[in-house]
Amino acid sequence: MADPGTFVDYLTADHRDSDTLLAWLQEQADAGCFAEARAAFARFRADTLAHFAAEENVLFPEFERLTGIQNGPTEVMRVEHGDALALIADVSLALEEHDANRAHGYAEALLILLQQHNLKEEYILYPAVLGAAGSNAAMLSARVVQAREGTVRPDLQP
Structure with a gap:
């Protein structure tokens, strides 16, 4: 794996990839290409679930631990x-039912x-976590990336 920089860089790139997949899904559904739309959706869904899991299982708890804020931005x-x-x-x-209009509308929403959501993370939460992590930011970044990619290294666990 290439150096992803900070978790901010990595997760922000993930956000852009998500936007691209959703736009592609919409185009394919609009064109009646449901096999392609479902394939894009499957990747989008898997990536999004992994992204959310990395945030909810590593990033958010670390922010809460470092700041003592339990019911704030992470909630x-x-x-x-x-x-x-x-x-x-x-x-x-909607994709299962081959309903292009509903698929497009729900994907747009x-x-x-x-x-x-991503703007709040990128401009408020991620910088706050990075600041709170201080000298441990590189280790936290590695843990977030590994959680997102589904790999765990015991030497990086708290």
Whole structure:
């Protein structure tokens, strides 16, 4: 794996990839290419679930531990993750039913939700976590990336 920089760089790139996949999914559904739309959706869903898991299992708890803030920005992010998961289920059902209009609409709503969510993470939460981590930022970044990629190294665990 190449050096991803900080978790901020890595997760921000993940956000952009997510936007691209959702746009591709919409194009394919609009064109009636449901096999391609479902393939894009499957990748989007897997990537999004892995991204959320890295945040909820590593990044958010570390922010809460470092700052003592339990019901602040991380709670808002978790609620928004739940909202996104509900829309992901809606997109999935629309694609299964070959309903291009619903698939496009739910994907558009999901894209808007995630773009707003991602701005809050990228400009508020991620910098706050990075600042709170201080000299441990590199280790935290490695842990977040490994959690996102589904790998765990015991030497990087707290």
